[in-house]
Amino acid sequence: MSNPTYTAIFYLFAAITVFSAAFVVFSRNVIYSAFSLLFTFFGIAALYVFLSADFIAVTQVVVYVGGILVLLLFGVMFTNNIMDTDLKTDVLHAIPGTFLFLGILAALLFTFYTTNGWMPSDTQLQGSVVERIGFETMSRYVLPFEMASILLLAALIGAAFLARYDNGGTNEH
Template sequence: MTNVTYTIIFYLFAAITVFSAAFVVFSKNVIYSAFSLLFTFFGVAALYVYLSADFIAVTQIVVYVGGILVLLLFGVMFTNKIMTTSLRTEVVNLIPGIAILFAVTGGLLYVFYTRANWYSTGVQLQGSVVERIGLETMSRYVLPFEMASILLLLALIGAAYLARFDKVQNKER
């Protein structure tokens, strides 16, 4: 493919990501925001693939789309009666938010065009880094990996206990 094709693909996925993220922020319906968050996560994953970061792209899809977004959707759908109530949010502080948006965008563009020294080595990365990450995780970093998994398990048990404790307490009253 030509350089122009790569540029068009990049801008297409960047536009999908930005517009769906804007819809997440400005939508008044929580369900619509959650579903547009799906497109935002997929757009970010596509940009990772475009940058040859295949492991991070797959991790983005598995963790954010497969875990967090599904959890968010089920949480919203199970805690509220979808048919009887309207799940609406109010977009407040629109003027200060837009002012902060322009300030941050201006600052980023200023740094991008005037302060950053960009260089390219011209070397294209070949192959995948997944094998190397797997070997490092299961050899040199196995203890921190297992400690993180135990910490996550304890957090899950604690969250389940807190959710259950609240229900037991309400039944006693």
Template sequence: MSYLTPYTVIFYIFAAITVLSAAFVVFTRNVIYSAFALLFTFFGVAALYVFLSADFIAVTQVVVYVGGILVLLLFGVMFTNSIMNAKPKSDVLHIIPGTLLLLAMIGALLYTFYTTHSWMPSETMLQGSIVERIGFETMSRYVLPFEMASILLLAALIGAAFLARFDKPANHE
């Protein structure tokens, strides 16, 4: 029995792309390079969702994070006047607390890995489309939290538009 199947090799390639691009996001000083590395991180996470048979979440990852948040971040960085006149750089701070947190997370993951007795998938399979099930649950049992989230997002959008268009009075001293 061989553990190195093509499926496993492809999984490790996507996992490596995700981890390496995430490390590049954290450790690079150029904000634009960091944003483009974040693109590979988001796509790598979406590919890992596909490997988990979570196709809907993978598509949502690409649409929301790559199509929305990352593009918004890039436009925000590129169209800011102070950014256009100077090279955008960020300082990599807090290396010691970050390293301690990294070691704690690795320790927790290794503890979970070695204390879990069975990593085999469940024998029970979901019936029907997962997208259909998500839609049914969203519009039946979770309709109130869904509507509350939409009202919260609407309030945030109105607040952001108000702050962006608000003319501040000039200081006359």
């Protein structure tokens, strides 16, 4: 009962996501891997849109593309002596990676073929998804939300402590 156009677009985004993710893993050039990671993140965001998870799709684009990928690209491009070094990575451990891939693929296929609940539900969510997430975060899940914020604050303080300039033990400023 699905529209063939939607199915074709879904498979197009799934193929873009899988092929760009494979290029990230198998590319020997770090910059090419980072740019193909961009297509992987956008493909995942498009798949979230197909799942009617608009909030998660926007969060995917803002956090991963807007934050992590840009940080990764700046880190790679602003590395000292970038023109003098060969930014190539070696694809190592192909045999254990292949076994891990086959095990995960077998687990996913087992889950796919033994689960009966893949059809969409007839019940529709009332109201905005963002409104519902905000309500649940500030009512039932306020303690985990605050614990996550304290954990992130501790990680930020730890990162600032580790990144501070160490001038050999003297306190001259």
